[in-house]
Amino acid sequence: MTLTLIQVIVSGLLVGAVYALFSSGLTLIWGMMNVINFGHGDFVMVGMYTAFVVMMWLHGGAGWIGPAAGLLLFALGVAVYYGLIRPVMRGPMLAQILSTFGLALFIRYTAFWIFSANFVTLPEGALGGTINLGGIYLGMPQLIAGIVAIALTIGMYLLLTHTRVGSQLLAVSEDRNAAMLMGIRPDRMQALAWGLASAAAGIAGALMAAIYPISPTIGETLALTAFVVVTFGGFGSVPGALLAGLMIGVVQALSAYWFGPIYRDVAVYAIFVLMLWVRPQGLLGTA
Amino acid sequence: MLGLMWRGLLVGSLAVAASAAVRADDVVKIGSIYPLTGVAASAGNYAKQAIEIGEDIVNSPHPGLEKLLLGEGKGLPNLKGAKIQVDFADHQGNPSVGQSQTLRLITEDKVVAMLGAYQSSVSFSATAVAERYGIPFLVADSSAPNITGRGFKWTFRPTPIGTDFAKIYSKFLTELKAQGTKVDNVAFVFENTDYGTSVSSVVSDAIKAAGLNVVAMISYSANSTDVSPQVLQLRDKKPDVVIFISYTADAILYMKSMKTLDYKPPIEIADDSGFSDPAFVTSVGNLAQGVVNRSAWSMGPPGSPTAIINELYKAKSGQNLDDTSGRIMQGFFVLADAINRAGSTDPAAIQKALIATDIKPDQLMMGYNGVKFDETGQNILASSYLIQLQGKEYVSVWPAANATAKLVLPYKGWE
Numbered sequence: 012m013t014l015t016l017i018q019v020i021v022s023g024l025l026v027g028a029v030y031a032l033f034s035s036g037l038t039l040i041w042g043m044m045n046v047i048n049f050g051h052g053d054f055v056m057v058g059m060y061t062a063f064v065v066m067m068w069l070h071g072g073a074g075w076i077g078p079a080a081g082l083l084l085f086a087l088g089v090a091v092y093y094g095l096i097r098p099v100m101r102g103p104m105l106a107q108i109l110s111t112f113g114l115a116l117f118i119r120y121t122a123f124w125i126f127s128a129n130f131v132t133l134p135e136g137a138l139g140g141t142i143n144l145g146g147i148y149l150g151m152p153q154l155i156a157g158i159v160a161i162a163l164t165i166g167m168y169l170l171l172t173h174t175r176v177g178s179q180l181l182a183v184s185e186d187r188n189a190a191m192l193m194g195i196r197p198d199r200m201q202a203l204a205w206g207l208a209s210a211a212a213g214i215a216g217a218l219m220a221a222i223y224p225i226s227p228t229i230g231e232t233l234a235l236t237a238f239v240v241v242t243f244g245g246f247g248s249v250p251g252a253l254l255a256g257l258m259i260g261v262v263q264a265l266s267a268y269w270f271g272p273i274y275r276d277v278a279v280y281a282i283f284v285l286m287l288w289v290r291p292q293g294l295l296g297t298a
Numbered sequence: 299m300l301g302l303m304w305r306g307l308l309v310g311s312l313a314v315a316a317s318a319a320v321r322a323d324d325v326v327k328i329g330s331i332y333p334l335t336g337v338a339a340s341a342g343n344y345a346k347q348a349i350e351i352g353e354d355i356v357n358s359p360h361p362g363l364e365k366l367l368l369g370e371g372k373g374l375p376n377l378k379g380a381k382i383q384v385d386f387a388d389h390q391g392n393p394s395v396g397q398s399q400t401l402r403l404i405t406e407d408k409v410v411a412m413l414g415a416y417q418s419s420v421s422f423s424a425t426a427v428a429e430r431y432g433i434p435f436l437v438a439d440s441s442a443p444n445i446t447g448r449g450f451k452w453t454f455r456p457t458p459i460g461t462d463f464a465k466i467y468s469k470f471l472t473e474l475k476a477q478g479t480k481v482d483n484v485a486f487v488f489e490n491t492d493y494g495t496s497v498s499s500v501v502s503d504a505i506k507a508a509g510l511n512v513v514a515m516i517s518y519s520a521n522s523t524d525v526s527p528q529v530l531q532l533r534d535k536k537p538d539v540v541i542f543i544s545y546t547a548d549a550i551l552y553m554k555s556m557k558t559l560d561y562k563p564p565i566e567i568a569d570d571s572g573f574s575d576p577a578f579v580t581s582v583g584n585l586a587q588g589v590v591n592r593s594a595w596s597m598g599p600p601g602s603p604t605a606i607i608n609e610l611y612k613a614k615s616g617q618n619l620d621d622t623s624g625r626i627m628q629g630f631f632v633l634a635d636a637i638n639r640a641g642s643t644d645p646a647a648i649q650k651a652l653i654a655t656d657i658k659p660d661q662l663m664m665g666y667n668g669v670k671f672d673e674t675g676q677n678i679l680a681s682s683y684l685i686q687l688q689g690k691e692y693v694s695v696w697p698a699a700n701a702t703a704k705l706v707l708p709y710k711g712w713e
Contacts, residue, residue, distance in 0.1 A: 015530055018559070022526040030523075130546050132581035135712075141558050150558040223523070224550040224581065232521045260524075267527035272518035273490055275527070 014146050019268045020261055021147055027260020028157030029222065031253040033215035033233055034240040035163055036208035042247025043184045043204035046096065046107055050115035052234025054209050057118060058084055058216020059225045060126060066133055073137045073221075077159075080217035081210040088209025092202045115230065122227035130224040138221040152221035159218060160253060163211060167249045180204060243283060245296020254294055325383040326374060326643055328633060329403030331396055331414040331424060334388035341416055341622060342388070345439075347615045348623040349384055349413070351607070352630040357381045362606045367635040367661050369603070374634070376641035382634050385409060389420050396420035400427040400435075410643045411436065411633055416622075418442030425453045433645050434636075434652055438629025439622055443496075446674040452645075454652050456632050456669050457625045458680035460497050463592060464504035466682050467567060470590075470696055471539065472508050474565075479707065481565065485514035485537035487528060487544070487552070494520075494543045497569055501541065513537050520545045529555045532563065539565040546572040553582040557712055564708040566590065574621065579690065586687055587710040594664040594682045595624035596694035596702060604663055628664040632657065665700055 037051045048054075061083050062076035071079070091114065099110045139151030171177040182190040183200040190197055223229065240259060244251030259279055266278035286294075330349055333342035355363060359371030373379040385407045389396035396415055403409045404427070412428050412435040415421040421440035428435035429450045437445055437455040446455050458466075471481045484505050488494035494517065502512050514535050516528050525548065532540060540563040544552065549572030556562065567590045572578055574591060597618065598604035607627070611619045619627075632655065637643070640651035657669040668679035684696035686705060693703035 015534055019527055019530055022524070022530070022559075026524040026526070130550065130575070130577040130581065132550060132577075135554075135557075135582065135584060141560065143560070148559050153558075222554070224547045224577070226547065229547075232523065236523060263524065264527050267524075268530060272516065272522065272525070272528050276519075 016268075018147055019264050021149065023261035023264025024257055025150065025153035025157055025260070026264065027257035028160045028253075029153060029215075029219060029256075030236055030240050030260055031256025032156050032160035032163065033212060033219065034237040034244075034252045034256060035160070035167070035249050036210075036212040036215070037237050038241045038244065038247055038249055038252045039167065039208040039211065040204060041241065042249075043180060043208075044096075044100075044201055045184075046100075047111065048208075049108065049111040049234070050091075050118060050230075051212060051237055052230030052232070053115045053118040053122075054084060054087070054212040054230075055216040055219070055233050055237075056122060056225070056227065056230035057087065058213035059220040059223070059229065060122060060216075061213065062133060062217040062220035063131055063225055066137060067131070076137075076217040076220070077214050080213035082213075084213025084216075085206040085210040087213075088205040088207070089202045091209070092205035093198075096201075096205065097198065115234075119227050119230060126227060128227065130226050132224050133220050138218070150222070152218065156215070156218045156222070159214065160256070163214075164249050164253045167207075176200075176203070239279070239283060241293075243286060243293055245293025247297075248293065248295040251293055251295030324377075324380045326377060326380050326637060327383050327385055327407060327409045328411045328413060328637075329387065329400070329407060329409035330384050331387050331389045331399050331403070331412070331420070333391040333416050333420075334386070335390050338391050338416060342391075344615060344617070344620070344623045345416060345626045346386055348611060348619065348627040349386075349630050351610050351614060352627045352634070353382060353384055354610070355607075356631075356634050360606065360610070362601065363603050365660060366603055366663060367631040367657065368638060374638040376638045377643070382637070384413070384630075389415060389424070391417055391420065393417075393419050393423035396424040397427050400424040401431075404428070404431050404433050409433070410645055411637065411648055413438055413626075413630060413633055415440060418445060421445050425450060428452050432649075434633075434649050436629050436633045436652075438626040446676040450675065452649060454632075454655075454671050454675040454677075456629055456666065456677040456680060458594060458666070458682050459676070460500045462680050463497065463569065463682065464501040466592060466684065467501055467541065468504040468508040468510075470684055471505070471510060474707075475510075479565075480538050481510060483511050483513045483535075483537045484539045484541065485516065485532055485535060485563075486512065487514075487516045487518070487532070487540060487542050489520040489544055489548060490517040491520070493545075493571070497543050498541075501543075501569075518548070520548045522548060522551070524555075525551050526555045526559060528552075529559050529561050533559065533561045537563060539563065539567060541567045541569065542573065543569045544572040546575040546578055549573050549575075549578055550582050553585040553711075557585045562709050562711040566709045566711075570621070574692075579687070579692075583687060583690060585712045587689075587713065588706055589687045589709065590695070590705075591685050591687065591692060592682045593621040593685045593692065593694075594666060594680075595619060595621045596665060596683050596685070596700060598702065607663055624664055628662060628666075631663070632669055665694075 033055050040048050058080040061080040065071040065076050065079050099106045142149045179195045180200050183197045187197045240255045244255030263275040267275040332345045356368045363369035373381045387399035418440040421437045425435045429452050434452050441459045475481050486498045488498040597608050608619045636651040640647040665683045667681045669677050670679050672678050683694050685692040686695045695701050695705040
């Protein structure tokens with residue numbers, strides 16, 4: 012195995028970790044409430060602009076971008092739950108789908124209005140530069156994103172399996188009425204789920220702002236990848252999203268390197284279709 | 299037959315109406331369509347401001363610009379000093395709106411010629427209306443090759459197009475080779491829609507014809523989330539020259555990934571677009587030091603005509619003049635000059651003057667080798683400078699005669 016090939020795989024893994032990071036919020040909301048949030052990519056975009064505002068307009072340090080985006084998006088998630096999701100949950104399925112779709116457009120065009128269509132970026136090296144491990148280069152922002160993705164996955168797992176709040180969250184997602192009879196307030200739990208999932212999207216966005224140029228339409232590109240990652244990993248499974256993200260990252264990198272970049276999505280979607288055929292519930296999903 | 303007669307009648311009556319005696323205080327009206335709203339609104343409004351500066355230069359004196367076309371500022375001397383007036387219309391980036399606005403300007407505003415239109419698709423459709431009505435249409439900036447060459451008699455285009463860029467790059471590289479720089483192996487990295495595929499194909503043909511090798515043609519999607527495999531491919535192939543044909547987001551991502559993976563080619567050339575976006579220079583300009591780009595506009599030393607024009611434009615728009623707005627302003631001057639040489643507002647006389655156009659480089663604000671139209675209406679002397687990113691700005695480095703700074707090789711990237 013040549014050094015370049017190792018580099019291709021390492022780069023793929025790092026990109027995959029970023030995919031996993033911004034997909035985790037989407038899978039969490041599905042797992043908790045069986046709602047698909049079409050605005051997810053745009054939540055990530057808001058996280059990216061939060062990082063931009065903190066660093067460029069408020070002159071805050073890079074250490075603030077994650078917490079700021081996490082808090083802001085937590086609040087946005089809770090507000091969206093009470094203001095939009097709770098009312099439409101009573102309506103037909105179609106209303107739920109279209110409401111988050113409308114939310115996505117609303118957020119996107121608000122961003123156009125505030126930030127214009129021009130691309131912006133964080134200052135170069137905002138999250139550190141490059142590490143050279145004997146000829147293998149690791150981008151610091153990607154590395155941080157990867158570590159946070161893994162930490163987030165473990166954190167979510169521990170929260171759901173080892174805490175009282177976690178059990179309550181699971182109880183509500185299992186059977187809302189039964190949970191209510193046990194003295195759990197389902198509204199609060201679902202608002203919390205939306206808050207946590209949105210905060211995860213926000214932190215992902217803040218970290219990705221150091222890697223990608225920011226524009227109001229970036230959410231569109233990211234959302235598609237997130238849906239593939241989540242379906243591949245199994246809807247509702249956070250560890251599944253991590254595994255799927257890493258796999259997709261490596262498959263894309265290798266196919267782009269061997270066959271050329273225009274074939275990388277062909278390879279990914281071919282595996283995706285094959286996988287749905289063999290295991291429709293996804294890697295770690297439950298049928 | 300009836301239609302033909304009607305058309306003849308219409309053209310005739312337009313000509314009669316237009317060629318009525320022109321007095322000194324008269325104005326000659328030309329129509330202009332640009333995207334003043336819609337996605338390309340910012341480019342359209344810069345275009346409008348550039349044309350308005352052009353109008354001002356023709357109509358009132360500006361010391362230092364006398365050498366340029368109509369730079370004396372005395373209106374149109376051959377039309378008894380008549381002032382030129384531009385009627386603007388908004389086509390919203392929509393080809394059918396472009397057609398209807400062209401029709402309105404010709405039939406209601408009675409303009410004697412048309413100028414436009416930024417998007418190639420709009421220029422393509424609007425020129426057809428002007429052709430039908432026998433009104434000259436000057437395409438100042440759209441570069442899709444198929445706008446000319448449809449047998450149109452009333453379409454003229456001074457701007458350089460893809461084939462011109464190909465000539466420029468291959469000439470530049472062969473000149474470097476003659477000086478002993480190694481440029482034998484060239485790699486292309488291009489986005490995979492019409493722009494990237496068409497430009498890369500004409501440029502790579504020219505490169506091969508110049509006796510150089512094309513070692514990689516890497517096409518990718520402009521909304522890719524990751525470009526590191528492509529950068530690693532380049533690192534494997536070790537080309538002497540990499541030519542990028544990219545939009546903005548992907549250009550930024552490439553520069554960042556090349557930094558992360560510590561890869562720099564000895565020579566890096568970028569074809570305008572993404573690399574010329576002000577957002578590119580502000581965000582990753584410090585990672586792309588020494589990238590060679592193209593532009594027909596060069597600001598020139600202080601006090602030069604181009605520097606004076608830039609001052610006028612900056613005072614109005616708040617921005618330095620860019621290549622696109624510059625080509626549009628140049629188009630306006632070429633058209634105004636033709637009307638003046640025609641000495642008449644008869645569209646047929648203006649068409650005749652346009653066909654006879656032979657403008658020398660020193661009369662131009664842009665870096666063309668002159669303006670002379672072939673039978674399709676395309677300028678055969680269209681050309682571009684090469685510019686290089688040095689510090690926070692692009693400076694003109696090639697050809698040597700127009701250079702304001704020395705070409706610095708190899709490519710530095712970051713440092």
